[in-house]
Amino acid sequence: MLTPNVGGDYDMDSLRSLGESGIIRIMERALGSSQRDAIGFGDDVSAVRLTNNLLAVFKTDMLVGSTDVPPGMTMRQTARKAVIANVSDFAAKGVRPYAGLVALGLPANMTTKDVQEVARGLSRGAKEYHFPLLGGDTNESKDLVISISLLGLTPRRKLILRSGAKIGDIVAVTGDFGSTSAGLRALIDEKIRPERLPRDLAKAVYHSDAELDVGLKLAATGAITSSIDSSDGLAWSLHEISKMSRIGIILSSVPISKAAQEFAANYGYDAVDLALYGGEEYRLIFTVKRSLLRTAQKAIGGRLRPIGVVTKRAEGVRLSEKGRDMKIEMKGWQHFRS
Amino acid sequence: MLTPNVGGDYDMDSLRSLGESGIIRIMERALGSSQRDAIGFGDDVSAVRLTNNLLAVFKTDMLVGSTDVPPGMTMRQTARKAVIANVSDFAAKGVRPYAGLVALGLPANMTTKDVQEVARGLSRGAKEYHFPLLGGDTNESKDLVISISLLGLTPRRKLILRSGAKIGDIVAVTGDFGSTSAGLRALIDEKIRPERLPRDLAKAVYHSDAELDVGLKLAATGAITSSIDSSDGLAWSLHEISKMSRIGIILSSVPISKAAQEFAANYGYDAVDLALYGGEEYRLIFTVKRSLLRTAQKAIGGRLRPIGVVTKRAEGVRLSEKGRDMKIEMKGWQHFRS
Numbered sequence: 001m002l003t004p005n006v007g008g009d010y011d012m013d014s015l016r017s018l019g020e021s022g023i024i025r026i027m028e029r030a031l032g033s034s035q036r037d038a039i040g041f042g043d044d045v046s047a048v049r050l051t052n053n054l055l056a057v058f059k060t061d062m063l064v065g066s067t068d069v070p071p072g073m074t075m076r077q078t079a080r081k082a083v084i085a086n087v088s089d090f091a092a093k094g095v096r097p098y099a100g101l102v103a104l105g106l107p108a109n110m111t112t113k114d115v116q117e118v119a120r121g122l123s124r125g126a127k128e129y130h131f132p133l134l135g136g137d138t139n140e141s142k143d144l145v146i147s148i149s150l151l152g153l154t155p156r157r158k159l160i161l162r163s164g165a166k167i168g169d170i171v172a173v174t175g176d177f178g179s180t181s182a183g184l185r186a187l188i189d190e191k192i193r194p195e196r197l198p199r200d201l202a203k204a205v206y207h208s209d210a211e212l213d214v215g216l217k218l219a220a221t222g223a224i225t226s227s228i229d230s231s232d233g234l235a236w237s238l239h240e241i242s243k244m245s246r247i248g249i250i251l252s253s254v255p256i257s258k259a260a261q262e263f264a265a266n267y268g269y270d271a272v273d274l275a276l277y278g279g280e281e282y283r284l285i286f287t288v289k290r291s292l293l294r295t296a297q298k299a300i301g302g303r304l305r306p307i308g309v310v311t312k313r314a315e316g317v318r319l320s321e322k323g324r325d326m327k328i329e330m331k332g333w334q335h336f337r338s
Numbered sequence: 339m340l341t342p343n344v345g346g347d348y349d350m351d352s353l354r355s356l357g358e359s360g361i362i363r364i365m366e367r368a369l370g371s372s373q374r375d376a377i378g379f380g381d382d383v384s385a386v387r388l389t390n391n392l393l394a395v396f397k398t399d400m401l402v403g404s405t406d407v408p409p410g411m412t413m414r415q416t417a418r419k420a421v422i423a424n425v426s427d428f429a430a431k432g433v434r435p436y437a438g439l440v441a442l443g444l445p446a447n448m449t450t451k452d453v454q455e456v457a458r459g460l461s462r463g464a465k466e467y468h469f470p471l472l473g474g475d476t477n478e479s480k481d482l483v484i485s486i487s488l489l490g491l492t493p494r495r496k497l498i499l500r501s502g503a504k505i506g507d508i509v510a511v512t513g514d515f516g517s518t519s520a521g522l523r524a525l526i527d528e529k530i531r532p533e534r535l536p537r538d539l540a541k542a543v544y545h546s547d548a549e550l551d552v553g554l555k556l557a558a559t560g561a562i563t564s565s566i567d568s569s570d571g572l573a574w575s576l577h578e579i580s581k582m583s584r585i586g587i588i589l590s591s592v593p594i595s596k597a598a599q600e601f602a603a604n605y606g607y608d609a610v611d612l613a614l615y616g617g618e619e620y621r622l623i624f625t626v627k628r629s630l631l632r633t634a635q636k637a638i639g640g641r642l643r644p645i646g647v648v649t650k651r652a653e654g655v656r657l658s659e660k661g662r663d664m665k666i667e668m669k670g671w672q673h674f675r676s
Contacts, residue, residue, distance in 0.1 A: 018450050023442070023476045026450075030457035031464065031471045046472035048437045050491070056394065058472065060487050062441035064479040099386045103400035103485045104361070105443075112356050112364075119368035126369065133369045134384035134396065138361045141402040142481040147441045149398050149487040153388070 042244065043162050044089035044228060047154075055159055057095045057152040061086045065107075065144030068280075070205055071187045072194025075117035076124070077206045082146035083125025085231060087210035088282040092229040094160050094219020095152040096212070097131040102148050105141030118146070129212050160219055165226040165245035165287040171308040174214050174284045174300070177234050178260025178271060179204035181278030190267055200259035210282050217299045218284070223292030233279040233332035238317050241287065248315030251308035251328070272319075279332045380582065381500050382427035382566060385492075393497055395433045395490040399424045403445075403482030406618075408543055409525045410532025413455035414462070415544045420484040421463025423569060425548035426620040430567040432498050432557020433490040434550070435467060440474040443483030456484070467550050498557055498624070503564040503583035507625040509646040512552050512638070515572050516598025516609060517542035519616030519671060528605055538597035548620050555637045556622070561630030571617040571670035576655050579625065586653030589646035589666070610657075617671025 018026075024042075045059040063069075063082035073081070083100070090097050102122055106115065126133045131150070139145075165171075183201035186192040194202070210229075218224050226245055228237045238249050256275040264271035287310055288296045297304045317328045356364075362380075383397040401407075401420035411419070421438070428435050440460055444453065464471045469488070477483075503509075521539035524530040532540070548567075556562050564583055566575045576587050594613040602609035625648055626634045635642045655666045 018453065020476050022450075023444070023453055026453050026457045027440075027460075027474065027476075030454070030461040043473075046437070046439060048470075048472065048489070050388075056437070056489060058437060058439055058487070058489055060398075060439040060441045060473075060485065061475045062443060062477050062483070062485060064443055064477045064483075066480055067478050099384070099394075099396060101384060101396055101398040101487060102365075103398045103487075105400060105402055105481065105483055106361070112360075115356065115361055115364050116368070119364045122365075123368040132386075134386065135381075135398075136365070137399045138358050138365075139400050139402045140405050141483060142404055143443065143479040143483070145400070145402075145443055145479060145481070145483050145485075147398065147400060147483070147485040149396070149439060149441075151386070151394060151396055151489065 044092050045095070047159060049156070050153070053156050055154050055156050057090070057093065057154055057159065058149070059086055059089050060147060060149040061089065062145060062147040069144070070184055073206055075114050076121035078144070079118040079121025079146055080125040080207070082148050083122060083129070084208060084210045084282060086148045086150050087125070087129045087212055088229040088231055090150060090152055091210050091212040091215030092160070092227045092284050094158060094215050094224070094227070095154045096216060097129060097150045098152045099131055100126060100133045100148055100150045102133055102136040102146065104136065104138045105143065105145030106138065107142060107144055108140055129210065158219060160224050160227045162226055162228050162241050162244035165241055165247050165310050167247060167310050167312060168290055169225050169287040169310040170290055170293055170306050171249055171251065171287055171310060172304050172306045173255060174211050174303045174305070176255045176257035176260070177230070177281060177283065178275035178278060179257040180208065180281040181274045182260040182263035182269070184280070185269060185274070186263060186267070198259055198263070200257065201263065204281065208282050211284050214300050214303050215284055218286065218296060221292065221295050221299045223288050223296040225287045225289060227284060227286035230281050230283040230285050231279060233277055233281070234285065235276040235328045236279070236330060236332040237285045238328060239330040241285065242313070242317050246313050248311040248313050249308055249317045250311050250315060251319045253307055253321055254319060255305055255307060276328060277331055382430050383433070385497060387494065391494050393492050393494050395428070395431065395492055395497065396487070397424055397427050398485060398487040399427065400483060400485040407482070408522055411544055413452050414459035416482070417456040417459025417484055418463040419546070420486050421460060421467070422546060422548045422620060424486045424488050425463070425467045425550055426567040426569055428488060428490055429548050429550040429553030430498070430565045430622050432496060432553050432562070432565070433492045434554060435469040435488045436490045438464060438469055438471045438489070439487045440471055441485040442474065442476045443479030443481060444476065445480060445482055446478055467548065496557060498562050498565045500564055500566050500579050500582035503579055503585050503625040503648050505585060505648050505650060506628055507563050507648040508628055508631055508644050509587055509589065509625055509648060510642050510644045511593060512549050512622045512641050512643070514593045514595035514598070515568070515619060515621065516613035516616060517595040518546065518619040519612045520598040520601040520607070522618070522671070523607060523612070524601060524605070536597055536601070538595065539601065542619065546620050549622050552638050552641050553622055556624065556634060559630065559633050559637045561626050561634040563625045563627060565622060565624035568619050568621040568623050569617060571615055571619070572623065573614040573666045574617070574668060574670040575623045576666060577668040579623065580651070580655050584651050586649040586651050587646055587655045588649050588653060589657045591645055591659055592657060593643055593645055614666060615669055615671065
């Protein structure tokens with residue numbers, strides 16, 4: 001995805017100043033009138049009604065070599081990551097991928113070996129999450145492009161949107177944050193060689209997993225009121241839930257991974273910033289009915305980490321922990337510019 | 339799509355020497371084992387079973403700026419063409435698109451106006467064929483990339499594959515061929531300026547249509563045994579039906595457009611070659627049960643043009659008309675190299 005058009009030190013040329021949200025607004029304006037009882041732009045997935053009760057869930061996410069591939073990532077890892085990014089969105093909605101397609105744009109200097117590695121990475125990703133990649137389209141292009149589309153099915157009332165959070169709900173996540181952005185900072189800003197990256201950071205950058213099982217289990221509880229994946233970063237994703245649900249969020253803590261804390265201490269970074277303003281990290285962020293918190297906890301055990309509460313819209317998105325109260329900005333990870 | 343790896347004067351660097359068919363073989367080998375009662379690689383669309391009788395039909399086709407956009411084509415026409423290419427595959431299978439998604443890769447030097455024009459072209463294409471574009475993904479990339487995915491539904495027994503042609507069937511098409519390749523030769527080889535292109539050639543290159551209504555009507559007759567769209571050229575598409583159906587094809591004529599004949603005469607081209615070895619032309623090529631030819635003709639009137647018969651595999655794919663008998667090669671259009 002494109003760098004969001006808020007905060008940060010992005011260039012002011014035309015496309016970047018327009019930003020992803022500007023582009024999406026243009027697309028919505030042009031395409032919005034054609035909606036047919038559907039979930040369109042603005043959530044992790046799209047959906048159309050098949051029958052009164054059944055939705056086809058439909059998602060496309062494109063990986064681009066020049067902006068989405070960190071230093072040291074192999075072709076196989078890159079192709080697998082393209083799968084993970086799509087599966088993670090299905091995980092957040094509580095929907096199992098039923099089948100996938102892949103459209104490839106391949107630079108002319110790729111070797112047969114490279115193509116085989118792309119195929120293996122795609123295959124591995126699809127097998128890990130138990131769906132077939134059925135077909136696709138191959139093209140020559142200047143940039144490496146791996147565009148995956150997923151199809152799933154879900155009962156209409158079971159699809160968890162970004163827009164269902166209610167005042168009083170508990171805000172929770174499925175794990176720690178910051179390892180991916182620490183790993184990326186280490187590679188890009190600190191010029192640490194990929195093979196010298198601490199193991200947990202390398203795992204986060206090169207071989208992250210999508211939390212599909214956790215997402216399916218959570219959805220099955222009926223306790224979840226809204227959900228999103230954290231691929232655009234914790235802060236950005238909280239703001240998305242805030243915007244779509246028209247509520248505020250107050251965090252009582254930011255769950256930071258040990259590896260991110262160590263990296264922050266060793267290299268002089270703010271660990272909270274790493275955890276809040278990262279991206280490419282595939283956790284789930286969701287809200288739970290307070291009365292059903294135990295049910296949700298039972299369903300996924302220790303993976304459920306309460307981090308805050310849903311409040312009135314006017315309160316905004318804030319972190320309020322012992323000794324500090326700060327606004328959480330709506331900004332995310334800056335992509336790998338080449 | 340990538341230039342096929344047969345015939346023609348393609349470069350011998352690695353990716354091009356591997357070719358699309360080589361890449362697809364690698365993908366099939368890696369991904370094929372994950373098939374779940376599905377139609378996978380090797381047809382115009384993919385499909386998975388939803389119920390005993392109902393298939394979800396699923397398709398992705400990527401347009402790449404550096405290889406798929408001829409000189410003089412506007413952003414709006416380009417985006418519309420990305421839609422048309424996908425709809426044409428659905429047309430060949432007799433399936434109505436139910437919803438679509440779009441993933442965009444946009445070069446950083448695009449303007450807001452460009453993005454608006456892309457949105458308008460997408461919207462126009464989707465409206466012409468009466469389906470909603472529900473959502474998508476936007477990215478920054480070095481090349482312009484428009485990757486469309488379509489979803490449709492069809493009764494299992496109604497889906498028309500490439501593989502059903504039987505000896506004795508009539509081979510037919512829905513119109514003339516050659517205008518697109520004549521237009522592209524005019525623009526690229528003859529350096530004719532876009533605004534001076536003869537009107538029929540300009541229409542073929544910049545604003546071709548997908549034959550969805552014709553395809554749906556044909557499918558409803560039950561008379562069609564195999565079908566493909568001609569986006570890879572007439573010759574290539576006939577060979578695909580031959581290969582997938584394990585039959586031979588003998589054409590008694592090649593339907594050449596008047597505009598292509600005029601261009602060929604004026605600029606010293608072989609009109610038959612233009613019609614056979616073109617591409618980016620969205621006609622339907624299909625086989626009809628001989629006993630039901632009248633039924634199919636009634637369904638689409640003058641749009642059904644018989645051009646040959648299905649024979650034994652050993653006969654290959656040939657043109658046998660008054661005074662000449664020639665092998666039709668398996669080659670297609672060479673893309674716009676920049």
